[in-house]
Amino acid sequence: MSRLFLRIWLWFWLAMILLGTALFIAQRQWADDAMPGMSYRDRLVHVLGRAGVEILQGSGEQALLRWRRDLEQDLSGRLYLFDPHGKEFTGQHIPEHVQNRLTRRSDPANAQRRREGGRLVVAELGKGYRAVAFFPPRSKHRLFLPLWLRALIAVTVTGLVCLALARWLTHPVRVVRDASRRLANGELSVRIAGSIRRRDELGALAQDFDRMAEHLERLMSAQTRLLRDVSHELRSPLARLQVALALARRESGPRAIEALDRIAREADRLNELIGQVLALARYESGDIAPRELPLNLAEVTARVVQDAGFEARLRKRCVRLVAPLFAPCVGDAGLLLSALENVVRNAVRHTAPDTEVTVTIARQGGNWQVTVRDCGPGVPEADLERLFQPFVRIGEARDRDSGGYGLGLAIAHRAITLHGGRIGATNVRGGLAITIDLPARRPDQRTDIR
Amino acid sequence: MIRLLIVDDDHELTEMLTEYLAAEDFSVSAIHNGPDGLTVARSGSYDLIVLDVMLPGLDGFAVLRGLRPHTDTPVLMLTARGDDIDTIVGLELGADDYLPKPFNPRLLVARLRALLRRRRESGTESAYSRLQVDNIVLDPAARRVTCDGAPVELTSAEFEVLAVLLRAVGHPVSRENISREALGRPLQPFDRSVDMHVSNLRRKLGAWPDGQTRIETIRGAGYQYLRHA
Numbered sequence: 122m123s124r125l126f127l128r129i130w131l132w133f134w135l136a137m138i139l140l141g142t143a144l145f146i147a148q149r150q151w152a153d154d155a156m157p158g159m160s161y162r163d164r165l166v167h168v169l170g171r172a173g174v175e176i177l178q179g180s181g182e183q184a185l186l187r188w189r190r191d192l193e194q195d196l197s198g199r200l201y202l203f204d205p206h207g208k209e210f211t212g213q214h215i216p217e218h219v220q221n222r223l224t225r226r227s228d229p230a231n232a233q234r235r236r237e238g239g240r241l242v243v244a245e246l247g248k249g250y251r252a253v254a255f256f257p258p259r260s261k262h263r264l265f266l267p268l269w270l271r272a273l274i275a276v277t278v279t280g281l282v283c284l285a286l287a288r289w290l291t292h293p294v295r296v297v298r299d300a301s302r303r304l305a306n307g308e309l310s311v312r313i314a315g316s317i318r319r320r321d322e323l324g325a326l327a328q329d330f331d332r333m334a335e336h337l338e339r340l341m342s343a344q345t346r347l348l349r350d351v352s353h354e355l356r357s358p359l360a361r362l363q364v365a366l367a368l369a370r371r372e373s374g375p376r377a378i379e380a381l382d383r384i385a386r387e388a389d390r391l392n393e394l395i396g397q398v399l400a401l402a403r404y405e406s407g408d409i410a411p412r413e414l415p416l417n418l419a420e421v422t423a424r425v426v427q428d429a430g431f432e433a434r435l436r437k438r439c440v441r442l443v444a445p446l447f448a449p450c451v452g453d454a455g456l457l458l459s460a461l462e463n464v465v466r467n468a469v470r471h472t473a474p475d476t477e478v479t480v481t482i483a484r485q486g487g488n489w490q491v492t493v494r495d496c497g498p499g500v501p502e503a504d505l506e507r508l509f510q511p512f513v514r515i516g517e518a519r520d521r522d523s524g525g526y527g528l529g530l531a532i533a534h535r536a537i538t539l540h541g542g543r544i545g546a547t548n549v550r551g552g553l554a555i556t557i558d559l560p561a562r563r564p565d566q567r568t569d570i571r
Numbered sequence: 572m573i574r575l576l577i578v579d580d581d582h583e584l585t586e587m588l589t590e591y592l593a594a595e596d597f598s599v600s601a602i603h604n605g606p607d608g609l610t611v612a613r614s615g616s617y618d619l620i621v622l623d624v625m626l627p628g629l630d631g632f633a634v635l636r637g638l639r640p641h642t643d644t645p646v647l648m649l650t651a652r653g654d655d656i657d658t659i660v661g662l663e664l665g666a667d668d669y670l671p672k673p674f675n676p677r678l679l680v681a682r683l684r685a686l687l688r689r690r691r692e693s694g695t696e697s698a699y700s701r702l703q704v705d706n707i708v709l710d711p712a713a714r715r716v717t718c719d720g721a722p723v724e725l726t727s728a729e730f731e732v733l734a735v736l737l738r739a740v741g742h743p744v745s746r747e748n749i750s751r752e753a754l755g756r757p758l759q760p761f762d763r764s765v766d767m768h769v770s771n772l773r774r775k776l777g778a779w780p781d782g783q784t785r786i787e788t789i790r791g792a793g794y795q796y797l798r799h800a
Contacts, residue, residue: 357581360673364587367676371594392673420788 123295130287137279166200167244170252173202177210186211198256205249219255293323297330309338349402352395359395362388397528400459401511404535411453411539418448418457418489418559419482425461426480433469433478440469444482448489451562452540460536463529464493464544464555471497471553484561488542491557499548508546509534530555572598573687574616578608578634579623579649588676595680605629615642618690619683623649623672635666643727645686649674667728668754668764685755689731692755702737705799707776707785709737723775728754732768733776736786736796745793769794 169192177185189200189211201219204210215223222241242254266274296313303311311334317327366388370381423442430440468478476496483490500508507513511531530544533555537544542559575597577585585601592599600617602608605628612620612634620638624631631648638646648666668682702709706719714730716723725733731753735744746765750758758765769786778784779799787795 356673357584360581361584361587363673364584364591364676368587368591371591388673396671417788 123291125294126287126291129290130283133283133286134280137283138276141275141279163242163244166242166252166254167246169200169254170202170244170246170250173200173252174246174250177202182210198254201253201255203251203253216255219253223253293317293319293327297326300330300334304334304337309334309341345402345405348398352398352402355391355395359388359392363392394527397463397532401528401532401535404456404532404539411456411536413451414454415449415451415562416454416457418450418491419444419446421454421457422448422461422480422482422491425458425465429462429465429469429478432466436469437474438469438472439477440465440480441477442480442482444480445484448482448484449562450489450559452559456536456539457559460533460544460557461491461493463533464557467529468493468495468497468553468555471495473497485558487561488558489561491559492554493557494549494552494554496552499551499553500546502548505546505548509544533557572596573618573683575599575619575621575683576608576612576617577601577621578603578605578612578626578631579621580604580625580627581623588679591676592680597680597683603627605631605634609634609637612638612644613641615644617644619686620644620646621649621679621683622646622666645690645727647679647682647686667726681756689727689753689755702734704737704740704796707737709734718776725772725775726768728764729768729772729775732765733772736772736794740796741798743789743792743795747793749793765794 173185173189176188185202189202193199199213201209201213201215202211209215219241223243240256242256244252244254246252296316300311300313312331314324314327314331317324363385366381366384369377373381422444426440426442433440465478465480472478472495478496479492479494481492481494483492504513509530511528534544537557537559540559542557544555544557547554547556573596575592577588577599579585579601580603582601582603585599585603589599589601600611602611605626607628608622608626609629622631622634626634629637635646635648638644645667648669649672650669667686670679670682701711708717709730710716711734714727716725716730716733732749735749735753747758749765749769750756750762753768754764773784773786776785783797783800785796787797789795
């Protein structure tokens, strides 16, 4: 539960409780002021009883009976009048329960009279006359609830209402917050107007957010598309260049060989770079969803080590693999292959001559940790973080011929992230270590590279 | 002279390739769009076809699809570098090999010669007799594979890879040897064609009902065809 939600809820609730209490007290106070010690009904009965006695004395018994009959129709209860001898002089039959309650009433120890259903009001009229009114209960089903229970119900109900209110107010804020976070993490396709359908300011905020996200997405995809299209277009001239180069090689004498080799190397480098830009553009575009197939990470890594080892031997370096036979995980073998390939080839490029690159796979809790260690110059601490950004050149001193870090690590970073893994770099003694953490799974099927 | 058809929309590239390949004893015809490429290729008077994926009118995959029922001329597809998906689709449709573009022309020649060598070997006296392992029967003379008597549609590359694996049933065969024997060329670093063909074979043959795989990956060694336990 968010803090904002809790705050809004509790403050509103507290305000409701205070308001209710204030109203209750004010009402009590007002009622007491108006009729000190006497309720409306008591006073009414008192007044009516006196009027009845006046009528009896002034106009006789017949007039009194007529008056009482009319009155009873207006009141919802019965009215009895007693003379000083305790005799009911309107000649009505007094029901037994009323009689009982009257006699018991004289006993002050009895406080239970209210509970018996209906209400008995007795008004002393002076000179020994008494008026007794009996109001039957309005309904048999009407619950009588003690004050604390009524208060509890009120508090609970207001609590629930405030809860709904707080939710209604904070839900959109939460949605916007989650969406902003996802947007910041590069998930540019996030939209929220669908989950906040309202016509108020919060609804407008959601729509503004969507417009912003859409704009961002358009910009980003335009950038990626431009990079991709440019790279794509570069491939045709490059293909021609390679054929032209092969022709030139055949036509030219031995003096041009060195220059042609140089052109060939640069063409290969350009070719590789274009391939990397295209791969990165594809991963970044989100068009590819990594397949989730069981695979043996050790097998994938072994294949990369085998291929990179071939390349390394040509440059008098070697690649060593230390891994268990079986490292089950789930993912896209093609993507993982390209991630590992980029990291390992990068290490081969930077490790010093006659040294080796060590690739280890080890279990780290719920992860497989692949560490690729080279014996190279390492990277300044401040640049470690930037290593995984595209086209980052580390330090001016870095050998240009090594090709820099270019895009390889950016591609690896993207591919590993797509698998829910992490990739990081640390300087170790005499080299750089790239660490890849991938969630390990226990696949119940056989694993093969597909 | 080897008769080669190149279907690619890049005029300058095909011109230079024609020149380059002429010295390698290829007689090259170039077509620059899909529909014409398909018509010409169907005529069947070529030893080899090089097909670009990106073509105006009809893309390379569509041309290949239109081609396959009529002719089994070996096809090498030029795919866009880095587009794995294209590669897989191309091989499934029956391309015999693929080469990411841009490519080194020397590599193209080597691949083309490998395709021809393989075609000649399979065309003449079979290097091996009929093979049967469990419910799979491979008939080199008819170039037919059946599983429980039902024919399995394989590309010629897949056929050769399966033959190599079946001959060594129960023993691992390295990717290097599969590439040499089945595809007629040495394995290059970062070359995924063997894996692609094996992956297609697994899919087309299917696993045993009890989940046992037919072709197992042996780490660092290659692939192995397993007898059913």
